[in-house]
Amino acid sequence: MPSIKSAALLIATTTILLGGLTSKTTFAASTQDKDDKHATLEEGKLRLYEKKVDSLLLERAKSQALDTTNLAIDLLDNEEMVKSDIPDSVFIKRLSSIPSLIDLPYNNVVRASILWYVIRKKNISEKILGLTGYYFPIIEQTLDKHDLPLELRYLPIIESALNPVAVSRVGATGLWQFMYGTGKQYKLNITSFVDERRDPLAASEAAAKFLKDLYKIYNDWTLVIAAYNCGPRNVNKAIRRAGGSKNYWEIYNYLPKETRGYVPNFIAAAYLVKFYKEHKLTPRSMPLPQSTDSIHVNRMLHFQQVSEVLGISVDELRELNPQYKKDIIPGIERPYTLTLPMGFAPNYIAKEEEIYAKDSLYFVQNNFPKLMAANSSTSQTSDLGTKKVFHKVRKNETFSSIAKKYGIEVAALKEWNGFSSKKKKKLQKGMRLTVYQASPLLAQKNEKPLTGESLGSKKSTSSPSDSIKIETVKDLNISPNEPAKPYLGSAQHEKGTVIQYTVKKNDNLWTIAQKYKGVTPKDIQKENRLHSPKDLKVGQILKITID
Structure with missing residues (x-):
């Protein structure tokens, strides 16, 4: 540390410099209106002052440069200084x-x-x-x-x-x-x-x-x-x-x-x-794999879609892909990378259609309807299996009675409407609640009510086997190489039913139209705004309405 005497000398010298600068600056300011060149003169004096102060600071630093104990004390507070033999x-x-x-x-x-x-x-x-x-x-x-x-x-x-x-x-x-x-x-x-x-x-x-x-x-x-x-x-x-x-x-x-x-x-x-x-430090075991695989994603994808199909926890996906802030990969913007534990990439590719088939469940839960693969603006029914409706609370209704009416779970109803179970907030007459119902496409497989987990709750602890299996047109394609088959349930033949079809190798508008009664190639071209029948690409999603 510098001595008191040297510190006093530094203060005194700086004061003299400041005093000299003050008097000269006042003079320059009083004559500034008469001649603009005085402004330049003042700037020059300021630079000269800075140079002199810097030289004083330099001398002070040199005087203590060899004593790095002072630097260590300056770096850490005294109580943080660690002693060692x-x-x-x-x-x-x-x-x-x-x-x-x-x-x-x-x-x-x-x-x-x-x-x-x-x-x-x-x-x-x-x-x-x-x-x-x-x-x-x-x-x-x-x-x-x-x-x-x-x-x-x-x-x-x-x-x-x-x-x-x-x-x-x-x-x-x-x-x-x-x-x-x-x-x-x-x-x-x-x-x-x-x-x-x-x-x-x-x-x-x-x-x-x-x-x-x-x-x-x-x-x-x-x-x-x-x-x-x-x-x-x-x-x-x-x-x-x-x-x-x-x-x-x-x-x-x-x-x-x-x-x-x-x-x-x-x-x-x-x-x-x-x-x-x-x-004697031991590296802590961390939940990260030593090797990983990467997949390029060019569609909207939610982590829970991948988690449910491949059996990788959402937390692990977050650890491997920290750049995605909402657990969503916005692949429609540009191709993005999804990092998976080593060995999961082949399984992802084999089950890609099954993974994407679950998109409506998770984007509805996160209130991103525009990001769903298809969503009818009039009926608000997704061709992948969910329907959004609103319920006005009546006198004496409870969460339990409303959930029973729509075939859903109480926990899911509370999640969708922002009710925390800890707060125990009560329903009031006239409240407008959002409810997600199963569409007719779920009729054959949906034997239990929709849950918060099945609609993408981040608190989900259920295993893939506990989740609802959604049967869509894509689920009926037994293998990627087998031609698409129309859904045989009664909903398939109802007027106005919307089908989502994934274009496969060797498909054209005519062969696709032949799969669905009452649909023509021109219908498909018009509904999907295709400029030419040749615009079809493998993997492209087509919207087909049955008339």
Whole structure:
């Protein structure tokens, strides 16, 4: 710490400078109206003042630069300083043994950061170590692609503790903690449904480009790391105030306080990953697979559709796909990636039609009717099996009596209308309730009432075998290679029935029309707004109304 005498000298010198500047500035202001050149003169004097103050600050920093104990106290509060009997020589030897393109020096600030990770925050560190097995390969692959030092993989540890959905108090989001503007600048897609700042792969790609741009400015990885945290403007200001020095430890005092601990924490993170065993830390087992498969999705898809058919929990899908904020992949916008545990991709492909057949159940529950594959605006009946109606509460009616009337469960009725079971809110006469009923297409298979789980409740704990089986035209296609068969139930022949048909290989309008009595190729073309019969594509969904 500087002595009282030196501190007093600094204050006195600064006061003299301020006094001189004040008197000269007043003069310049009094004559400004007479001649505009005085404004330029005043700016010059301001720059001269800043230069003199910077030089005083530089001298002060040099006087204490070797005493990094002061820097460590400045970094952490006294009660956070961790004591350890491990000698400095051990840390120095271990850090020097780590092969790294980025300088990993040792001093009291670095020591304080290392002890913070391996002693005070032991539980957090063990969780971080458990997450490295899943996230590091993703990050390293991207860094290698851009020919960047692989040691930069430690940045997400100090940014987010390897939490892809982490959000800071100022809104920085994801593993790499991108702010909204920076994320957009580096082409990360941020919408109501998707936030690619939370996508480990997309965010790592953006971070690699950002780090590469910063290196073009500083040509020094330590300064790049500092600039990643506080921005180039603050680093440039610190360099200028340090007399032009580009040594991190010489500009340390001029950086924002949170950035002063950033590089030491980076060094500590590198130490943690390499030497955690020496401190008897055990990586915590995390619910993430070591290997994954990826599927490209080009239609609207809800996680619960995949969960119910493939038997993967929604929580696991969220862990593997943190970028989807509403559990919905908006594939109609553009193709998006769905990450699955290794070995599930073939099963997904084989059961794709069954998965998509459940879309109405989940999009109705989430109040996204426009996102359903088909939805009649007049009757509000989905061709995939649900009908939305409204019920006006009468005197003496209860949830139980209303649920019984419509063949649904009480829990589902409460969910659809925002009633929390904990609040025990009572029904009142005249209330308008939303009810989802089974359409005629469900008649043969729906032997039990609709539940909140079957309509996509996030609280569902039921297994796929407990869910309602919905029989639609697509369910009757025994194999993907077998031609579509019309539904044989009485509802199929009712006038106005709407069918959803998936175009298959070798289909044309004529062969499709032949499957349904009273339907012509022109009917299909007109109803689906096809400019030409040749516009059909395999996998395309056609809407067919039986007249």
